[in-house]
Amino acid sequence: MTATPVRPTEQKYEVKDLSLAPLGRQRIEWAGREMPVLRQIQERFAKETPLKGIRLVACCHITTETAHLAIALKSGGADAVLIASNPLSTQDDVAASLVADYGIPVFAQRGEDSETYLRHVQIALDHRPNIIVDDGCDVVATMVQERQAQLAELIGTTEETTTGIVRLRAMFKAGVLTFPAVNVNDADTKHFFDNRYGTGQSTLDGIIRATNILLAGKTIVVAGYGWCGKGTALRARGMGGNVIVTEIDPVRAIEAVMDGFRVVPMSEAAVHGDIFITVTGNKHVIRGEHFESMKDGAIVCNSGHFDIEIDLKALGAQATEVKDVRNFTQEYRLKNGKSVVVLGEGRLINLAAAEGHPSAVMDMSFANQALACEYLVTNKGKLEPGIHSIPVEADKEIARLKLQAMGIAIDSLTPEQIEYANSWTSGT
Incomplete structure (x- = not known):
């Protein structure tokens, strides 16, 4: 050793x-x-x-x-x-x-x-x-x-x-x-804390630092409703965003619906979103056909680990011009005349543009x-x-x-409660 x-x-x-x-x-x-x-x-x-x-x-x-x-x-x-x-x-x-x-x-x-x-x-x-x-x-x-x-x-x-x-x-x-x-x-x-509260806060922090835009009133599309997606959607709503969630898992999709979010496929979300945030851990969640449907000036970013969730190769193929417009912010001018803005080169936005x-x-x-x-x-x-x-x-x-x-105290079980919790003979 x-x-x-x-x-x-x-x-x-x-x-x-x-x-x-x-x-x-x-x-x-x-x-x-x-x-x-x-x-x-x-x-x-x-x-x-x-x-x-x-x-x-x-x-x-x-x-x-x-x-x-x-x-x-x-x-x-x-x-x-x-x-x-x-x-x-x-x-x-x-x-x-x-x-x-x-x-x-x-x-x-x-x-x-x-x-x-x-x-x-x-x-x-x-x-x-x-x-x-x-x-x-x-x-x-x-x-x-x-x-x-x-x-x-x-x-x-x-x-x-x-x-x-x-x-x-x-x-x-x-x-x-x-x-x-x-x-x-x-x-x-x-995952209850880092993924949810950490990702939720730091993702929006990165977006704001990179763009200095107002989130209130924007339609924010969150791709993925795992713990990172839950935290991001929760914080985006807290900042006044109208949040849409996309999912492939039916259980998580139902959870997002019952948490009060609109759930639609990415093909539909692409038309409505102002800001897109990927947190899935999978590749090419946002693809060429989605870029074509987006509003002029739509912003896309990733808060998943690798820079594969946004298909930047496809976006580059559709672009006639790519230019830096702010730190960590690139504008792709598409052949259809619209533009798509990519933050942090598609890498973790909370670390690329903020402090994690x-x-x-x-x-x-x-x-x-x-x-x-x-x-x-x-x-x-x-x-x-x-x-x-x-x-x-x-x-x-x-x-x-x-x-x-944090200076927070919690209760402990009494002997009676411990006995009850470990007994099968005690019922109602």
Whole structure:
């Protein structure tokens, strides 16, 4: 476990500018005010070092919140390397501070191209990780496809995106998931809060920063009514938007209807929408035929993990001109004379144009990640290959710590109530 990491070069980091570190540290410290749960875990990790000797790779959005996860993992003894999971989500000052102030190797620069990203994935795998904290499953998938010999050294992986879990399930079905993977995404203290409240607020924050438009009175189309879609639709309505939901799942569609939203196919929504937000985790949710039907000046953006939900290739083929009109905002002038505005190059709008989820919700998400890493190490050799849930006890402990930090108390069962809850002979 303590073998020296193997890297093809002497390169220890790749960030934009180390001189940005003071600003990054200031912002990291500010975010920490809203992350009391992860702070308590970090303090325990520093005393117990449950990750001592573990080589760890984290492929995440390099933000102020992720910085606290990285610091907690290092405090726990992990030999950690960070790379970016999205080219437009890296906060360069944070990356610089992690290197300069906390001694954590980071390979990430805002705006890096695909070639650079893939090179960073290879650098991460050269670290010969025992644990992979993945965000979209790229590192894990690359190891399975290209680094089979390293699988014997892998204790397991954690994944906190819906997209990544879909890929892991496909890998398991194909028989190539030969190690345990912890499904952090489906922990109650993750998806109930991060996906719903975090995505809901930060998505609209990104749209507003990129466009400075008034949302009240606009028809806002939300593609997908999973937890991210629910949060986005809820916040869009709260800002005065007239929200339309599109879905492929009949149960979620019914839920959206009963939550008071109009549900129609995308082909119909395309005609009415002023703003389109994709949060499905699937590809080409908005396609060529939809662009042709849209109003002049319709705005489209994505808040799903990968930049495949909007078919930008088809849009480019329909365009006679593409120009930047604001930061993170491109206008495609179509052959039919109308224009479509794309935000954040179709990538995660909340990170491309804003700062991602608020620290308060990432506190719980990253607490889950830290505990998932500990769980994998503690249960090394005991977990079957496949996808595992966060232990219920850990989920509830995170919620308890969060409530405690917020100064909120809840009731406990009385002995009589416990007896009643565990009895089958007591009825009405």
